[in-house]
Amino acid sequence: MVMVTKVPPRPTPVRRALRPLLATGVAAGLAVGSLVVVPGTAQAEDEKSGGTTLTVAVSQSIDSLSPFLAQKLTSTSIHRLAYEYLTNYDPKDARTVPGLATAWTSSPDKLTWTYTIRKDSTWSDGQQATAEDAAWTFNKMMTDPDAATANGSFTANFAAVTAPDPQTLVIRLKKPQATMTALDVPIVPKHVWEKVTDFSKFNNDKTFPIVGNGPFVITDFKVDQYIKLKPNKKFWRGAPQFDELVFKYYKDGDAAVAALQKGEVSFVPNLTPAQAAALKTQKNIKVNDAPGRRFYALATNPGAKAQDGKTFGNGNKALLDPEVRKALFLAVDRTTLVDKVFQGHAVEGEGYIPPRFGSYFWKPETTQKRAYDPAGAEKVLDAAGYRKNAAGKRLGKDGRPLDLRILCHATDPNDKAVGKYLQEWWGKLGIGLKVECLDSVSDPWVKGDYDLAFDGWSVNPDPDYVLSIHTCGTLPATPKDSGATDNFICDKEFDGLYAQQAVEYDTAKRADLVKRMQSRLYDTGYMNIMAYPNALEAYRTDQIKSITTMPEAAGNLWGQDGYWSWWSAVPTDRAADSDGGSSTGVVIGIAAAVVVVVGLGVFLGLRRRSTADDRE
Amino acid sequence: MTSLTWDRRKDSATRFWRGYRTHRAGLYGLAGLALIALLALAAPLIVGSDVQSVTEAPGTALEPPSAEFPLGTDQFGRSLLGLLIWGARISLLVGLLAAALSVAIGTLVGIIAGHYGGWFSTVVMRITDWFLVMPTLVLAIVLATVMSRSMWTVVLAIGVTSWPTTARLVRAQTIAVESRPYIERATALGGGHRHVMTRHVLPNVMPLVLAQTTLGISTAILTEATLAFLGLGDPTVVSWGGMLQDAREAGAVSSGHWWYLAPPGIAIALVALAFTLCGRAVESVLNPKLGVGR
Numbered sequence: 077m078v079m080v081t082k083v084p085p086r087p088t089p090v091r092r093a094l095r096p097l098l099a100t101g102v103a104a105g106l107a108v109g110s111l112v113v114v115p116g117t118a119q120a121e122d123e124k125s126g127g128t129t130l131t132v133a134v135s136q137s138i139d140s141l142s143p144f145l146a147q148k149l150t151s152t153s154i155h156r157l158a159y160e161y162l163t164n165y166d167p168k169d170a171r172t173v174p175g176l177a178t179a180w181t182s183s184p185d186k187l188t189w190t191y192t193i194r195k196d197s198t199w200s201d202g203q204q205a206t207a208e209d210a211a212w213t214f215n216k217m218m219t220d221p222d223a224a225t226a227n228g229s230f231t232a233n234f235a236a237v238t239a240p241d242p243q244t245l246v247i248r249l250k251k252p253q254a255t256m257t258a259l260d261v262p263i264v265p266k267h268v269w270e271k272v273t274d275f276s277k278f279n280n281d282k283t284f285p286i287v288g289n290g291p292f293v294i295t296d297f298k299v300d301q302y303i304k305l306k307p308n309k310k311f312w313r314g315a316p317q318f319d320e321l322v323f324k325y326y327k328d329g330d331a332a333v334a335a336l337q338k339g340e341v342s343f344v345p346n347l348t349p350a351q352a353a354a355l356k357t358q359k360n361i362k363v364n365d366a367p368g369r370r371f372y373a374l375a376t377n378p379g380a381k382a383q384d385g386k387t388f389g390n391g392n393k394a395l396l397d398p399e400v401r402k403a404l405f406l407a408v409d410r411t412t413l414v415d416k417v418f419q420g421h422a423v424e425g426e427g428y429i430p431p432r433f434g435s436y437f438w439k440p441e442t443t444q445k446r447a448y449d450p451a452g453a454e455k456v457l458d459a460a461g462y463r464k465n466a467a468g469k470r471l472g473k474d475g476r477p478l479d480l481r482i483l484c485h486a487t488d489p490n491d492k493a494v495g496k497y498l499q500e501w502w503g504k505l506g507i508g509l510k511v512e513c514l515d516s517v518s519d520p521w522v523k524g525d526y527d528l529a530f531d532g533w534s535v536n537p538d539p540d541y542v543l544s545i546h547t548c549g550t551l552p553a554t555p556k557d558s559g560a561t562d563n564f565i566c567d568k569e570f571d572g573l574y575a576q577q578a579v580e581y582d583t584a585k586r587a588d589l590v591k592r593m594q595s596r597l598y599d600t601g602y603m604n605i606m607a608y609p610n611a612l613e614a615y616r617t618d619q620i621k622s623i624t625t626m627p628e629a630a631g632n633l634w635g636q637d638g639y640w641s642w643w644s645a646v647p648t649d650r651a652a653d654s655d656g657g658s659s660t661g662v663v664i665g666i667a668a669a670v671v672v673v674v675g676l677g678v679f680l681g682l683r684r685r686s687t688a689d690d691r692e
Numbered sequence: 693m694t695s696l697t698w699d700r701r702k703d704s705a706t707r708f709w710r711g712y713r714t715h716r717a718g719l720y721g722l723a724g725l726a727l728i729a730l731l732a733l734a735a736p737l738i739v740g741s742d743v744q745s746v747t748e749a750p751g752t753a754l755e756p757p758s759a760e761f762p763l764g765t766d767q768f769g770r771s772l773l774g775l776l777i778w779g780a781r782i783s784l785l786v787g788l789l790a791a792a793l794s795v796a797i798g799t800l801v802g803i804i805a806g807h808y809g810g811w812f813s814t815v816v817m818r819i820t821d822w823f824l825v826m827p828t829l830v831l832a833i834v835l836a837t838v839m840s841r842s843m844w845t846v847v848l849a850i851g852v853t854s855w856p857t858t859a860r861l862v863r864a865q866t867i868a869v870e871s872r873p874y875i876e877r878a879t880a881l882g883g884g885h886r887h888v889m890t891r892h893v894l895p896n897v898m899p900l901v902l903a904q905t906t907l908g909i910s911t912a913i914l915t916e917a918t919l920a921f922l923g924l925g926d927p928t929v930v931s932w933g934g935m936l937q938d939a940r941e942a943g944a945v946s947s948g949h950w951w952y953l954a955p956p957g958i959a960i961a962l963v964a965l966a967f968t969l970c971g972r973a974v975e976s977v978l979n980p981k982l983g984v985g986r
Binding site for chain 1: 747768940945
């Protein structure tokens with residue numbers, strides 16, 4: 077499901093916080109122009125104190141600061157900074173590198189894994205981080221279902237975890253597990269967390285600083301306002317260079333960009349193409365346009381069902397016919413979407429895993445591929461017996477016109493834009509489409525009350541998780557429960573391949589299995605991967621001198637698999653001047669807004685005068 | 693009898709127009725409205741519904757104004773001038789329907805409360821007061837959020853939140869009308885509640901209702917634009933507020949694409965202004981107490 081994921085798809089820019097503010101200024105939101113001229117103060121402040129602050133604009137709310145509950149991208153990114161994981165990914169090529177563990181070996185039967193825990197990692201309260209902490213963390217997740225909420229998939233197959241001495245961690249498995257060097261689980265300090273009684277309620281946001289052993293320590297947090305972190309001077313890999321790291325909330329993308337132009341924030345992720353183009357021409361701002369780790373897809377409801385075999389939801393029955401799905405997907409011109417909606421800042425979608433993860437990337441054979449072919453789509457529908465009536469509408473098998481719905485995220489402009497194209501393409505086939513945009517799509521999604529939906533996931537270097545969400549095992553237990561399943565897909569062949577890859581330690585063989593899974597998923601025709609959107613982000617070069625992207629060549633900065641970007645960021649000497657950098661365009665925009673506001677003033681003035689007359 | 697009625701109506705219409713003509717601002721408003729209404733009605737001929745099509749958009753994304761696109765293009769490459777004209781249809785339609793709905797509810801509540809009086813009136817008026825003190829926009833946002841996104845939702849949300857002012861005005865007028873002796877005569881001759889309300893009270897409160905409707909439209913158009921701008925409108929139809937929302941989502945504000953933002957904003961302000969000017973003129977013609985025209 078899109079909203080509740082470990083690394084959720086789109087960090088959806090929720091604008092709720094801004095709404096009351098705008099609402100008070102009714103005036104049809106014409107005051108828009110004034111948003112641009114927010115005066116910058118943050119920078120002035122830290123110049124006074126002499127420290128260097130790296131401010132990152134974020135929009136997605138924190139679901140929890142407890143590593144046992146956090147699933148959203150912002151939260152998990154911050155846990156990467158505050159806690160060490162057993163292993164990390166190399167920023168160059170995403171291969172496994174040491175984290176809290178310095179070395180690892182497995183028994184010949186691959187069922188016992190022994191990790192050597194480093195001696196030079198201490199918790200921020202001064203205590204030594206040991207194998208005992210790691211063993212306690214894993215044991216807690218294995219024994220307490222509440223503690224397994226976020227990362228339970230990693231420990232479900234663990235038989236026992238022990239720490240024979242402070243530098244040795246032993247994990248015994250029930251059956252082999254391919255993700256043993258990619259356990260993305262934050263290790264927490266036992267002496268702090270053993271006092272916690274209810275893991276389902278403890279959000280780890282009451283006492284600061286939060287004890288951790290990552291490159292940064294969380295020192296303050298206010299819901300939807302900011303999260304402040306200080307560098308961990310004793311971090312074993314070396315202390316970060318900035319004196320403070322602040323994640324500041326901007327629920328509106330334009331406000332965040334304005335703050336970047338003013339120098340109030342140092343970094344803004346998730347730019348629109350227009351924003352990126354405008355920022356590129358500005359002094360002291362660098363735009364990073366990197367291949368993303370996300371896919372952006374159309375998902376069809378395959379007839380939602382639960383593990384107990386009961387079906388539920390009101391998905392259109394016509395979509396159960398593979399021919400209808402095929403025709404719909406044949407009529408989607410992915411290259412146009414990349415050119416027009418993403419304006420070139422994306423790559424046309426093919427297989428399930430983005431090309432960035434080269435070893436797992438797969439694309440369909442020419443014979444298998446559903447290339448854009450509207451005429452072919454018509455033929456497929458005609459042949460399958462979906463005739464057009466006199467009004468040009470396709471009729472379903474029940475004799476009624478074929479009208480579909482698509483679930484869209486009201487906060488995602490791309491969904492709405494693609495929805496417009498789909499309406500027209502499918503309209504030509506004679507199929508109606510209603511775009512239902514909701515602030516939160518999870519409700520109808522979990523209930524299976526949708527025909528199609530916009531779907532998207534961030535993919536980790538290890539693809540196990542994003543593949544697991546299409547297996548039968550992740551379907552909800554009963555129609556009332558919610559499962560980890562993405563889209564209610566349950567396919568025996570896919571499941572068989574999934575089980576095989578999970579126990580395959582040979583990387584080449586596993587990659588081959590993963591590719592076969594993608595091929596199978598493609599053939600089931602439940603999903604159409606439309607694009608792999610780029611990471612479009614910008615930072616101020618007069619605040620950040622250098623920063624590590626991941627992968628190092630053409631990589632992203634926000635939402636990395638690791639703490640590399642913020643840990644490696646080097647501050648620029650503050651001697652350099654920092655001018656506001658307002659372009660003429662903005663000036664003209666403000667002037668236009670002023671004209672409008674004056675016009676409204678006249679209008680409101682007239683009204684006021686008139687009502688004065690009323691008071692006899 | 694019939695011809696007598698018609699003569700009387702013609703007379704009063706002429707008298708009304710003579711009064712209205714003396715209000716210069718009202719005439720400007722009327723001219724502006726006529727022009728915009730003409731554009732909206734002729735939109736299918738001037739620009740055609742193809743202007744909304746994204747797959748057949750003629751330009752490239754966010755082009756500045758040029759000879760081909762006098763107001764530039766949006767992020768899909770559609771002509772903004774065409775969209776502005778097409779958007780007038782939805783903005784005006786929603787404004788008119790919402791104002792009509794709001795005034796209809798207000799009139800009904802006002803007449804019933806004023807006519808029956810007593811505890812019934814007290815209860816109804818307390819409910820009206822409750823709606824009156826509720827911030828209209830917040831209530832409309834709540835309604836637009838919980839209901840599915842469509843044009844009718846917006847009409848309903850504006851309509852059911854902005855009626856209390858009309859209800860209060862109409863109730864006062866109803867009480868004033870009903871205190872006149874001829875109402876008593878009508879009752880004595882056997883006129884029931886229904887007869888009194890529809891044949892005597894309603895025609896007498898009509899001028900007030902008319903003025904209130906004209907004024908309500910501008911508020912309704914502004915509220916519609918606000919709701920659409922906040923992303924609560926129907927994203928699949930083109931309206932002025934929706935254009936502002938699209939502009940914001942495309943990042944037009946921070947990237948300095950003023951030609952995307954200014955025209956819909958100015959259009960909203962102008963239409964609201966025109967309706968207000970008309971409404972004030974109508975009001976002062978129909979209500980001698982408001983004194984000489986401006």
